[in-house]
Amino acid sequence: MKTELLHKYFEGNATEKEENQIVEWVESSAENKERFLKERLLFDATLFADDSAIQRKRRGPIYLYPLIAIAAMLAIVFVMDLPHMHKPQQQLSQTIRIPAGQRAQMELPDGSVVWLNSQTTLTYDEDFGKKDRKVNLDGEAYFEVAHNKKIPFYVQTEKIKVEVTGTKFDVCSYSGSNNFIARLIEGSINLMLANDKEEKHLSSLTKGKYFAMDNGKFRTGELTSNNALAWMQGIYYFDDVPFKELLEKIALYYNYKITVNNPKILENYRCTGKFKDLDGIEHILRVIQKDHPFTYEIDNEHNKITIE
DSSP states (O other): OOHHHHHHHHTTOOOHHHHHHHHHHHHTOHHHHHHHHHHHHHHHHHHHHOHHHHHSOOSSOEEEESOOOHHHHTTSOOOOOOOOTTOTTOOOEEEEEOOTTOEEEEEOTTSOEEEEOTTOEEEEETTTTTSOEEEEEEEEEEEEOOOOTTSOEEEEOSSEEEEESSOEEEEEEOTTSOEEEEEEEESEEEEEEEOSSOEEEEEEEETTEEEEEETTEEEEEEOOOSGGGGGGGTEEEEEEEEHHHHHHHHHHHHTOEEEESOGGGGTTOEEEEEEEGGGOHHHHHHHHHTTSOOOEEEETTTTEEEEO
């Protein structure tokens, strides 16, 4: 396979015939698949490193914040969902994973802009925007969706699906947390409880409102500020949240396992404050200690924290 054709595919300029040709080539051997992945990584590493390339209108550029080395950027992995023999028309998919302590901004093939928070995974098909616009989200993301009434935009999370035609909103849904929140900045969205068997309409949001699910219980309300979106500027804001919830969030953001050996520490204490993501998890714990006494032991080698 010619490198020029692969680059044409990565840029989103390949014809349908060329796309099918590449899919068949990748399927034909493990060596071809390995070469495809290497070319994909080299292509995107070049895009990150070349300032002039960032200015060109390429499909799906990604910008990491704060700036880190190219080797670390490759932690954003592009994964192929190869078609099975009985599904010859299935397309390749692209998966973007954001490392702990990082954020990223990217543009989808339809022109929609997405900000991805720490420990977030976003997946979409390579033919995204041609017949449908669906992304799968595990984590937190802010979307500015390009308007297209003919092709609605869907965000599928672990339990809830968000439908929109063009708007600005934030979704936070980390797998396994049993919590979900969508905050609408502009436009309108529909939220549905989605599983393999059916979809159930839950709520329709208009500008300035939010929808949340906490351990299976639903609630809606008015947004009182945009502080919840401060993570896009590298600030983690907590507004009167239970200490347990704060610990769960920072454990996710910084990729630590936090064990609390004294459950009483979690009782009747709520946290309000804001921290820069560069401050680090230990700085956050030291600040909270001043108002809520507890001790902790940190194992940076194994990313573990024990709180007493």
